[in-house]
Amino acid sequence: MAPKITVIGTGYLGATHAAAMAELGFDVLGLDVVPEKVESLSHGKVPMYEPGLEELLRKHVAGIEGSSGRLRFTTSFEEAGEFGDVHFICVNTPQKHGEYACDMSYVESAFTSLAPQLRRPALVVGKSTVPVGSAARLAELLVELAPAGSDVELAWNPEFLREGFAVEDTLHPDRIVVGVAGERAEKVLREVYATPIGEGTPFVVADYPTAELVKTAANSFLATKISFINAMAEVCEAADGDVAKLAEAIGHDDRIGKKFLRAGVGFGGGCLPKDIRAFMARAGELGVDQALTFLREVDSINMRRRSHMVELARESVGGSFLGQRVAVLGATFKPDSDDVRDSPALNVAGQIHLQGGQVTVYDPKGMDNARRLYPTLAYAPTALDACRGAHVVLHLTEWREFRELDPAELGDVVAAQRILDGRNALDAGTWRAAGWTYRAMGRPRA
Structure with a gap:
């Protein structure tokens, strides 16, 4: 008889995992403390x-x-404990306020609420990204x-979801990693993941610490x-090189990709910013902080790129944002x-706004979340409206919609045909041929 599954925490990870487990044929109960x-x-x-x-959810x-009727939701830990044989913990582990460390309070709460309800043999499976140990x-x-x-x-089974591909990554993962302390837990998880394993997905069995380290190491x-290629972009700008060609050349090396x-x-x-921090x-708590000092520079390079984009935008409008209209294409x-957490696009938009620029943002899916986070910015219903009257256009999230924009049509509504490609994703030749001044990080000016 197939095990019954609960999923504790139904945010991005949990909702996806619950729907995917139902798709794989299991009866699933999702739990969240938010009614x-x-x-x-x-x-x-x-x-x-x-x-x-x-x-997938509606299916x-x-x-x-x-619908198949295999998926239900509840706020009751008692119901979850009575229902489930395998309990997946999928709650958030954000960065602590004012610290680099991980906030484990949601994980702790999930365990202390679920455990007293487990009155028969069960397997609890952690999927949240947690500190090793x-x-x-x-x-x-x-x-x-x-x-x-x-x-x-207990077993630990880290998630490797890419936003935008989460359903595919759950149903057809490139690997499944499980940290277990005994054969029973491994056997149960092999049953749970029998379909992807049967399709050829590697199943990696490890101890707890190794399984915990896999996600943060990846x-x-x-x-x-x-950050390496962004550091090379800094060097290319100083040396008048082309980082796109550099990336193409080194990418042919199979060892690099x-x-x-x-x-x-x-x-x-x-994930990435808070996980590396x-x-x-x-590592500092374990006394091996020197092993990861390079990650401080990785983080520093990453944050420096945002400030550099602001500098490029300021330079493009004559050295001051006062009285200048700036269009920002992208918020996620x-x-x-629709995730705008620690978004480089919104960070750049916010910095320019604080320096006196009149910033208008457009994003295909992230507008509501952006408004909640940055209510003082202006927002437009379309890319064309965002660019109307702009003295410079910033392309900061590589949506397909932006790659397909017509430079000539956009050129008719802007105050000045200047575009800064913060993702190196637009066709420079096409934009320049339409009369635009095109610039991208680490690329020659013309």
Whole structure:
């Protein structure tokens, strides 16, 4: 008989995981402490934009016509404990205010609320990104608080979701990593993930610390690669080189690869920045902070790119933003998402606004979230409206919609045909041929 699954925490990670588990054929109960979120999900509506997620949710949520009925939602830990055989913990682990360290309060709360309800053998599976060493401590906490005692086991199964591809990454992951302390936990997880394993997805079995380190190590490597090419962009600007050609050339080396070698305003979002900072903080606690000092420079390079874009924009309008209209195309930290957390685009827009620029922002999906975070900026309903009367246009999120803009049509509404490509994603030749002054980080001026 297939195990019944609960998913504790139904934000971006949890909602996706719950819907995917139902798609794989399991009966699933999602839990969240926010009643409004549970109510929304119970009607097949997701609180964020993620391609394909709402359709998948509606395919399985009980009560929706034509659904499988395999997925329900609740606010009750008692109901979750009674229902589930496998409990996935998918709550948030944000950065602590004023510190680099990870805030474990949501994870701690999930464990202390769930454990007293576990009265029979069960497997609790952590998916949240936590500091190394957390799993061993939480495993002891489960045994201490659960009525079933040592019959409740813990596994750690880090998530590797890319926003914009979360459904695909959950149903068809490039690898599954599990940190376990015994064979029973491994056997259960092999059953849960039988479909992707059968499709050929590698299943990596490790101990707790290694499984915890995989996510932060992977994110640190990607952040380092992004900051490396952005550092090369700084050198290219000083030496009059072309970072795009440089990236193309080194990307042909199989040891390096082409991915994550596009220079620009850097990375943001809810994972990479906070994960590398939490990794540094934990390394310090373990007494090996020198091993990760390079991540401080990775973080510094990343933040420096935002300030550099502001400098380029100021220079393009004559040295001062006062009286200048600035169009910002993009608000989310990446395309195919409505996530504006630590968004380079909004950070740049905010800096320019504080320096006196009249900033108007447009984004295909992130407008509502951007307004909540930056209410003093102006927002437009279309890219064309955002650019109307602008003295400079900043392309800061690489949405397909922006790559397909007509430079001639845009040129008719701006006050000056100047565009700064903060993502190195536009066709420089096309824009210049239409009469625009085009500039991108690490690229020759003409």
